Amino acid sequence: MAILLDDEAPIHGDVLETILSHVPLIYLVPASYVSKSWSRAITTSLQCFNKAKPWLIIHTQCTRSPYDISVRAYDPRSHVWIEISQPSIKYVSALRSSHSNLLYMLSPSKLSFSFDPMNITWHHVDAPRVWRTDPIVSHVGGSIIIAGGTCDFEDDPLAVEVYNTETRTWEMCESMPAILKDSAASTWLSIATTRDKLIVTEKFTGVTYCFDPKLKKWAGPYELRPDPRIFHSVIGFSNNRLILIGMIGDAENVTRLKIWKVDTESFECEELGEMPSELIKKLKSETFGVSSISVCLAGDYAYMSKSSELAEEIVGCEFINGGGVRWWSMKNEAAGDGNRSERVVFTCSVIGLGDLQRAMSLGNRKFALKL
């Protein structure tokens, strides 16, 4: 077969770029090594025809030794589910996430955490001084902040510690505001992290405080209650947007779910959109009504479901530039087989071609479409 030069190659130019927009991101990695013109075509295709979009990543940890973690991801750019096989992570304790792509495991002696887009790098540090069962854990600008969640016999239920990555030590800080005394645990608090602040909102009241890990001080309170009928609030931050998700009604009967954009200085709220009622149904579970929903955000996407272990369907939401929100739902292809000996954690990451190229170049990870 004759080898043709670039200009004469059968498939090139915008035809190639259009074709590449139909190829899932994981397959664009080998395609980017085919030739320089293909590499250029992929870059253009990703910029103009079909951009990379944030992945929903579902981590399932077996609750029995050796506590293996299996990972599946959904790529909304191509509407495909991906099986990711990766090296085992040394077990420390139950896997958790509190925002976007932070994963952590906390035991009395150790804290292991990872915050890169594909959770490739894990950091292992000593546990904080105060033992906590259900704290809020967050990663803000290179610091790890742990607050609340202490046991009954600890002195200060509002204790806050910040891990300094340079001195590799935990530092005690100003405790959480006293008003949060009875709700100082991740069950009752929703958190969001900006580049330099931790924002904490009490799910039932909307009372909100900010923590600055550099000054080690709390600011607030702010009231996140744009609608007095909200009974449950969840916050999140991505792409320079602080988001408030508010449910209206009560746990047994959620009548509406709205989304607001929140100004990070004034905490004023601007309504962005409302979830269609047929999608609200997908967040309800028979036993718990809508008492806890799992939300994760990255880029311009948010994924919501009833608490991660039970979610058969996932509701997605895309923030459209210029205002407005696009809603959709999809089946959770990573749902367990009803096998309750699993812990399920949802994270969300902006994954670009470069991230995948780096992950694949490690040679110890495989990505395959789940068929």
Next chain:
Amino acid sequence: MSSTKLLTLKTSDGEEFKLDEAVAVKSQAIKNMVEDDCVSNAIPLPNVDSKTMTKVIEYWKKHSEEGVSKDQLNDFDKGFLEVHHSVLYDLLLAANYLNDKELVDVICQEVADRIKGKTPEEIRKEFDIKNDFTPEEEEKIRQENAWAFD
């Protein structure tokens, strides 16, 4: 049975194709011309040759047939698309020019499927692409991505 209008399409190599208007309007470009009422004579298609037009018409006719099941259509599409990539490229250019989004998507998907799961070398063989990385660049890629070349 109402009489359907017949359109005449003239390809770049001078061949004429007569086609039911109802079928031809799968092409948004032709549909626009019909609506603008400029189809009294043969519609010129200078960017499509007769070989490609024959195939496009074959696709349009099958997808306009009555009583064809989804399975039968899938089988037809599978066979229709089992051609050399240069034929697919010509079809894609034609479908794009004729503005038939459905056909463009179907062909793009077929070519995308031929890229999925292949190593860079396998992709080059499939599409007759010259590797224009310099030996140094190639070596760097190999070192960083040994997995890709297995």
